[in-house]
Amino acid sequence: MRKVGVAVVGAGVVGLSTAVCITEAIPHSDVTVLADRFTPNTTSDVAAGVLFADEFPDIPLEQQRRWFKRTFDHLLAIADSPEASLAGVFLCSGFQVFREVPDDGKPFWSDYVLGFRTMTDEELKRFPQYKFGQVFTTLKCECTVYLPWLQSRLIKAGGKIKNEKVTDLHQLGQRYDVIINCSGLGARDLVGDGELYPVRGQILKVQAPWLKHFVRASDGQTYIYPGMASVTLGGTRQIGDWRLETDAEESAGIMERCRLLEPSLRGAVCQGVQVGLRPGRRNLRLERELLHLQGRWVPVVHNYGHGGWGITLSWGTALDALQLVQQCLTEHPQLAKL
Ligand SMILES: Cc1cc2nc3c(=O)[nH]c(=O)nc-3n(C[C@H](O)[C@H](O)[C@H](O)COP(=O)(O)OP(=O)(O)OC[C@H]3O[C@@H](n4cnc5c(N)ncnc54)[C@H](O)[C@@H]3O)c2cc1C
Ligand SMILES: O=C(O)CCC(=O)C(=O)O
Numbered sequence: 001m002r003k004v005g006v007a008v009v010g011a012g013v014v015g016l017s018t019a020v021c022i023t024e025a026i027p028h029s030d031v032t033v034l035a036d037r038f039t040p041n042t043t044s045d046v047a048a049g050v051l052f053a054d055e056f057p058d059i060p061l062e063q064q065r066r067w068f069k070r071t072f073d074h075l076l077a078i079a080d081s082p083e084a085s086l087a088g089v090f091l092c093s094g095f096q097v098f099r100e101v102p103d104d105g106k107p108f109w110s111d112y113v114l115g116f117r118t119m120t121d122e123e124l125k126r127f128p129q130y131k132f133g134q135v136f137t138t139l140k141c142e143c144t145v146y147l148p149w150l151q152s153r154l155i156k157a158g159g160k161i162k163n164e165k166v167t168d169l170h171q172l173g174q175r176y177d178v179i180i181n182c183s184g185l186g187a188r189d190l191v192g193d194g195e196l197y198p199v200r201g202q203i204l205k206v207q208a209p210w211l212k213h214f215v216r217a218s219d220g221q222t223y224i225y226p227g228m229a230s231v232t233l234g235g236t237r238q239i240g241d242w243r244l245e246t247d248a249e250e251s252a253g254i255m256e257r258c259r260l261l262e263p264s265l266r267g268a269v270c271q272g273v274q275v276g277l278r279p280g281r282r283n284l285r286l287e288r289e290l291l292h293l294q295g296r297w298v299p300v301v302h303n304y305g306h307g308g309w310g311i312t313l314s315w316g317t318a319l320d321a322l323q324l325v326q327q328c329l330t331e332h333p334q335l336a337k338l
Pocket of ligand 2: 278
């Protein structure tokens with residue numbers, strides 16, 4: 001029996017998670033990840049990798065909760081296993097602080113992180129400019145470690161990886177039975193999605209090994225996330241900005257804002273500056289369609305547009321993409337019987 005040939009376009013956290021889920025769940029699949037950039041050169045590699053999210057406005061909250069919880073549970077199991085350091089996944093605790101008391105002090109994911117609660121007045125004293133805060137333990141998934149680990153897991157399960165820029169899905173129509181589009185911001189050109197836009201993010205990596213807690217200002221413009229080898233200081237969220245170069249003035253601004261939150265950073269040594277373009281979209285796209293490519297009908301599953309929450313939602317959306325592939329195989333029995 002010939003296997004079902006599946007092409008996954010994209011080797012960021014979304015593409016690799018989706019490829020692993022399909023390869024491990026569908027034994028008669030032959031999955032190839034095609035990408036023009038691999039770790040450490042994807043946007044995912046720039047991410048702080050913290051499990052945290054804002055809401056997509058038009059996607060049912062239940063669905064977003066499921067994506068968050070499934071990713072959290074998957075990564076927590078890794079964090080609790082001997083694989084944790086090899087996969088770059090670990091628990092991290094800290095504070096989110098607000099200048100004004102929010103109307104709703106409980107984000108949609110508050111039941112899934114560990115120990116979510118409101119900060120006490122004593123805890124808030126450390127942040128004199130802030131009136132309200134939340135304390136919780138979430139996960140950090142460092143993609144420069146996690147993506148190589150996912151690639152190894154994929155290859156071990158029988159998947160393949162190929163360096164190829166896909167300029168048109170027609171290129172793949174004759175070579176694969178199912179196509180999964182996890183091209184992030186690249187989907188703007190690949191499938192002409194004008195709803196996608198870049199949200200530029202610049203971060204600093206500093207040496208400050210005494211810091212053990214994260215601190216995040218609720219506007220998402222200032223955050224301090226201690227990690228395995230360095231502390232990530234952020235950030236910027238510049239909508240529509242395509243610049244990949246680093247900006248010295250912005251670095252100075254990030255450092256200044258972070259020092260106001262965490263004065264001990266005055267002693268921190270800066271190791272590097274990075275920029276990434278988040279795949280911004282009003283709502284992420286997770287759906288399937290049937291495309292007529294080079295004389296045959298080919299199911300295409302889209303899974304892109306995760307904005308600033310691609311690591312947070314990676315496993316949950318990959319499991320939904322897998323379900324869409326399974327539906328394609330049921331509805332197109334010629335594929336299931338290959
Ligand atoms: C500064 C910063 C901090 C962040 N922090 C966090 C965080 O703490 N938590 C969180 O959840 N998220 C965070 N994010 C967001 C996160 O990085 C993204 O949501 C995530 O990386 C998107 O993953 P992706 O796999 O869709 O895209 P990418 O990582 O961009 O991968 C896209 C892949 O598609 C390939 N590709 C594209 N077009 C083509 C083509 N035509 N042919 C072949 N291959 C193609 C690329 O080569 C690449 O392999 C942050 C982002 C930034 C910039
Ligand atoms: O916003 C955060 O706190 C985590 C970092 C992030 O998700 C981002 O910068 O996109």
